[in-house]
Amino acid sequence: MINSTLCDLLGIEYPVFQGGMAWISDGKLAAAVSNGGGLGIIGAGTAPGSYICEQIRIAASLTDKPFGVNIMLLSPFAAEAAQIAAEEKVAVVTTGAGSPAKYMALWKAAGIRVIPVIASAAMAKLVTRAGADAVIAEGCESGGHIGELTTMVLVPQVCDATGLPVIAAGGIGDGRGMAAAFMLGACGVQLGTRFLAADECSVHRNYKDKVLKANDLATVTTGKRLGHPIRSLKSPFTRTLLDAEYSGISNKELEEMGAGRVALAAREGDLQNGCFLAGQIAGMVNREQPAAEIVRELCQQAEALLKGAARWEK
Secondary structure, three states: OOOOHHHHHHOOOOOEEEOOOOOOOOHHHHHHHHHOOOEEEEEOOOOOHHHHHHHHHHHHHHOOOOEEEEEEOOOOOHHHHHHHHHHHOOOEEEEEOOOOHHHHHHHHHOOOEEEEEEOOHHHHHHHHHHOOOOEEEEOOOOOEEOOOOOHHHHHHHHHHHOOOOEEEEOOOOOHHHHHHHHHOOOOEEEEOHHHHHEOOOOOOHHHHHHHHOOOOOOEEEEOHHHOOOEEEEOOHHHHHHHHHHOOOOOHHHHHHHHOOHHHHHHHHOOOOOOOOEOOHHHHHOOOOEOHHHHHHHHHHHHHHHHHOHHHHOO
């Protein structure tokens, strides 16, 4: 059975994180992943504190296993989310879009493990000095906000830059990706897109269907001009946004075009105006499954591959 230092650190059975997807990763999905032996993570996104608190309590009512909250540090509600996570004493906080240093003392005092999502070796060093417990090295194959480096390139450099446990993310959809991540030096993996097809994922039916019908060329990156690129499934909205990105409109107008689009996709399934975040592995997601089955299947596949690695030696 696959095990790693990450399992001992967090008290989980399998070193598998479910990514904290904004407006998608709710308390129900997080609890299902945690009950399946992984680490379920609630996505705070840009939601207000009332929503975050509600989802934490839903998860706590459905599982007695550890679960986490992902806090986007650029959210206008980041400080409120940080305080709620501490008050509710969630097991883990993962962070994105910045350094969590200003909240580290608060979370540590509450006994919370802090695991930032990072996209460079330099950021890995920064959060290590700030007191992080582990890092999630996320390559540009992932859905949502992305960096410049691929997972294959990023993970080993992050492993060389820090002595903390490293979780690989981006472009991982099955046991092959998990086994490869371990060979790159990671001790766990994080998946987002694969869990969009989990039975317990409450995202709109249209969103699930777009993922299930996706192929290997189904995603596109927008927002490069603004300095914070985002990967999503191709749609009428992404085509309009790409045209605008290479037009003469201002950055402010471009930013405003994207506001609220993720919620439109996740909650209303708006195929014309929504932004359907998903990673490049969307083409590998072709059936719906219980979250626990996804976790077990991933680890069983990876274990079989790792056991057979000796065939490459003479």
